[in-house]
Amino acid sequence: MDGSAALPALPATGPAGVMRPFSVVRDRVPADVAARAAARFGLSAAGGGTAAAVLLARADRDIVRSAFGLNGFLTVELTEREDGTGTLDADWLGAPPVEQGFYLSLTTGTAYGLQCAVLVCDELARRGVLTPERRGNIELCLHEAIANAIVHGNLEIPSATKDQPDGYRLFSRLLRERLGDGAVRQRRIDIFARWTSEGLTIAVVDQGNGFDTTALPQDTDSGAHSGRGFLFMRALARRINVTDGGRCTLLQFDL
Amino acid sequence: MDFQVRKDGESIELLLSGRLEFTDHDRLHDVIELLETRGVRRFIIDAKDLTFIDSAGIGMLLILQDETEQRNIKMIVRKLHGDVKRSIDLARIGEIITIEE
Known part of the structure; x- marks a missing residue:
């Protein structure tokens, strides 16, 4: 290996001139x-x-x-x-x-809007890990963990924003502002999946400020505009752990 | 998420398609503007072609519920199925939002 930058043949995607990356x-x-x-x-x-x-x-x-x-x-x-x-x-x-596993690390700017959970679950299915019967619940849990990591982690938008008066306008404005900040967009979302014949573990890690994990909601006011992501994960995953001061969500599933 | 709008007398029908998720917040403003239509009394959300909804999407439905209530408009969500129905059931919002088959 001489370290030269030779590129494997891949289908052309994206605008012309951008396809250096592989x-x-x-x-x-x-x-x-x-x-x-x-x-x-x-x-x-x-x-x-x-x-x-x-x-x-x-x-x-x-x-x-x-x-x-x-x-x-x-x-x-x-x-x-x-x-x-x-x-x-x-x-x-x-x-x-x-x-038996893989690790995907994306910038926040790319991960936002990429439907990462779909991509990861497609790959798990391609590798024979996920059956169609298991996929729906796992994809929803993973999606919620990734959405939290992007929005509340790397973009640092508090989860209670939408429950304020006119909160949806404020939420949209904060999203636009944070996604317009180059340094914030470069923060990473790391997704690590590994599995055995019995179980699948997926970790989602952000580079935000973390949060007080003891304050995670056990239940949500049925009319609240936010706070259900963790309830979904608790209901559908075999186990969920939040570590690294709130920056890492570890999901475990039976296979 | 994409949507189409049908207006019929006092009713507005919103036909959602695709995935309703946290990246769709900017669309919410456009939907809420529909509620300013003069004389509207019913706001029907048709979820037949909706394939996925996350917790943020459910939050958006609840925001729409609040916005319709403030305008004395009746909101009804119809044709939930598959993964969308699973999420709505998990969220237990059936006491707040009127859901029809």
Whole structure:
């Protein structure tokens, strides 16, 4: 491997000139990505730099699907800008997965509106993990965890905003403001899925300020405009843990 | 989420399609503007072509319920099915919103 930036053949997606991004590396997972995966999910192999990875710039839905199709272990959008991939290594063929799982890391700007839960569940189905019968509940739980991580985590919009008078207008304005902030858009959403024959575990991690996990709602006023995401997850997942000061939601499901 | 609007006398029917989720908040303003239509008494939400709703989407339905109540308009949600019905049932909002088959 000489470290040159050769690109694997992939279907053209997105506007012309933006399709630089695909490259896959082995032994070249960026140190900060490997360290984050190892620290949060106990991945010794990723920390050792042996994981196969797909590194992207400016991902969209088709690009993420194509990246999953390469069967790398780490799929990481380094930046929303197309010039941020650096020198990459395309020697990916035959790279073994580290374990039964995958790790997807996207910028908030990309994750918003990408329907990440659909993408992740499509990939779990493609890998034979999810049956159609199990999918609906798991997709809803994952969607709620990702929505919380984006909106309340990285975008730092309080969940009670919508319950104020005219709260929906304020919520929309805050969304536009935060999504217009380049530094906020670059905050990461990390999704890590791993499974055995019995169960599936998915972690969703944000880079927001976290929250007081003891204040999670046990029930919601039936007329409240917010606060049901955790109730859905509690009802449908086998287990839910919130760790890392509210920045990591760990969902466990029977298979 | 996409929607179409049918107006018939005192009724406005909103035909939702696709996914109603947290990224759709900007559309809510357009829907609430419909309630300003003169003489409207019934606001019907047809969910036949809605495939998914999350907790934020349910929050939007409850905002619409509040907005219609403030204008003395009766809101009815119809044709829930599949994953959408599952979410509505989980949220237990049947006491607040009128749901018809």
